[in-house]
Amino acid sequence: MNQDPVSQVDQERLGELVTINIGPSHPAMHGTLRVITVTDGETIVKAEPEIGYLHRGVEKLGENLTYHQFIPITDRLNYCSAIPNNVSYEMAVEKLMGIEVPEKAQLIRVIMMELARIADHEVCVGILGVDLGAFTPFFYLIIQREEIYEIFEWYNGARLTNTFGRIGGVDADLPDDFEERWRELKPNLRKANEETEKLLTHNRIWMDRTIGVSAFSPEDALNWGFTGPCLRACGVKRDLRKDEPYCMYDQFDFNIPVGEHGDVFDRYKVRMIEMEESIKIIDQAYKLYKEMPADAPLKARVPKVIKPPAGEVYSALESPNGELGFFVRSDGSDKAYRIRIRPPCYMIYQAFNDLVKGGMVADLIACISSLNVVAGELDR
């Protein structure tokens, strides 16, 4: 890892190559990513990502905090969409304790998670545009994300780090005027997406910049452990919401978009379609939610101090970026013996060299934005 990457490439051409340090402080390195690139002119000969600049010992913190205290820490993994992180962790502990979460709480979780998915995809697509020089769609999308954050804020007061839910369910019901707010928000979300599509999808420059850039075969993607939109862009129809349903996802009717070539354009396209599918899921979930009696329980009966029985569990869900899993091992006390997080972009980022090799510096930037590598969950 710490070897000079130049020494690992063709020795004879050493004099012609330049090592460029992209990051950790660079406008396109979202957060604190660092890529040591060896370039021949602008062509990338080798790109070695170095991670760890945002390491905060999240997993170790999990061993020193009680089960409930750890929920706010999970907010800080993928900070673009904190809610799926919270729910994934809660689901793991619930699985370990054998708790059955009430249906109403599950529906609230689905609604909130899908809102978070839309917010996450909006940021990702917007930033991809910014990194390719198209600045304007970013604002159309980010304004709608703010509106989604308004809903979060008004649910429990937090916008970014939501600390959503509790082990065993959720702490609060959806506020009364959710329906009204959602009815207002939905057309705006669709309009923002439509405008983004108009500005980008069939734009000749956009197509030239994205189609065929950092294309990846489905076999390679599976071998590297890709999940989420990046895997689906390669043409593999894998989505935990469909394949291993949780939170009543098996009761909703939605499509899983897949791409063909696994290039930047397909990743962009898959995310755009997924936003639309998420809107559909929210509609269906809210319909089911309305049918629930008003006094239905929001939380299963859980002890005040959470002490799961000794044992270990792995539970994962489909976060906006891919499979987000939590491994929890308990020794029967009120603190976890070990918590291990499987962030989706850690696996994806491993293949970075294969993804960008042979491309140009500008392609590297497009690739890193389209993968949606979030330093928070990458370094933990």
Added chain:
Amino acid sequence: MEGWVIAIIKVVFIWVWVLLIATVMTWVERRGAAMMQDRLGPNRAGPFGLFQPLADGIKLFTKEEVLPKKAHKVLWNLGPLLFALPAFSAYAVVPFGDKIILGGKEIILQVSDVNIGFLYVLAIGSLAVYGIVLGGWGSNNKFSILGGLRSTAQLISYEVPLGLALLAVVFVYGSFSLRDIALAQQGTFLGFLPNWGVFKQPLGFILYMVAIYAEANRVPFDLPEAESEIVAGYHTEYGSMELGLYLFGEYVNLVTLSTLVVVLYFGAWHIPYIDISKFLGPVSWGIVSFLILYLKVAFFLWLFVWVRWTIPRFRYDQVMGLGWKALIPLALFNLFITALFIQLSA
């Protein structure tokens, strides 16, 4: 008045005027961007934030100048100067109106009507790229060097079609003098089309428009400074007013290029079908012709802003591909057709 006094007045006037437009342009750019992006933009300094450029200027002037440790001192200082000066100098031969009669003396609204004005503009215009390359090289920063190199790659891709497109205009109007070309665009041809360059050279106009976006380093050709890829390209290491010169030079360049488009392709101070100069006195016509010209210029300046916030950026090899595979063959074709047409109609 002596001839040289008039010349000095004209120089000072056009210098201040271009500076003023460029300053307002920085405000238009930011407010225009904000308008397109559903936000407000600078609106605190003065009415509608109009004094924002002033505040920016004061800020840049009072900032400390930092010279990177291993920078080449001479090239470093030369860069911004070489970038900003040509933009102003090019205006020496660009007309800014028809003529005005003051005190019985006819004054042409142009600093100098040289008979090779065309070549001068081309030569001066391509000088600015040295500012970018030297600044990028002198900074001793890898991102800056990449920016400078991209700029040279861009230059050899757009400069040729730019020259060829302009050559066709010279064919049509038979003169290298910008004033002669502007004057020749009065009236109509074929009975209904205005005698403007854009109608006589439609393909040449498109090629020229593409090329000037590249010359001005604007989206989609802003590769030399591509802020998301190579930080800020050639001006990564610059700060203070040296950065200001780069940023401001870009806007001065925009004004020059937009004026050239209007003078060459959009009938300069002429309005189609009507000859207003007949209805106005010599003094008021001078002023009106000046205003008409800059109204047209304003449209093209706005177009620059519009395009910038609409489309993404090319990749470096795609710009070269566009230049060599599309623009140059088309420009040669345009030149051939123009020559053929002139030969046949003569």
